[in-house]
Amino acid sequence: MTLLVEVVLPGVSVLERLVSGSRERAEKRLWTTLAAAPTARGSADRGRHLVTGQQHDRTLLAQVQRPFQSGEELQ
Numbered sequence: 316m317t318l319l320v321e322v323v324l325p326g327v328s329v330l331e332r333l334v335s336g337s338r339e340r341a342e343k344r345l346w347t348t349l350a351a352a353p354t355a356r357g358s359a360d361r362g363r364h365l366v367t368g369q370q371h372d373r374t375l376l377a378q379v380q381r382p383f384q385s386g387e388e389l390q
């Protein structure tokens with residue numbers, strides 16, 4: 316007596332959906348981990364970019380957000 320078994324494999328779209336879902340969860344977990352673990356140096360750097368210099372009325376962050384004009388000096 317011979318027993319024949321047929322196996323139905325998932326289609327490409329099913330596999331694509333599974334991989335996509337896994338990738339999205341991993342990316343979300345990565346960004347959550349990175350956002351929750353700021354370093355001391357990173358915190359100091361962020362603070363430095365948000366404080367205006369004594370001779371400037373704009374923060375360093377504001378200075379670098381707009382294009383550099385010739386003759387200007389970045390501090």
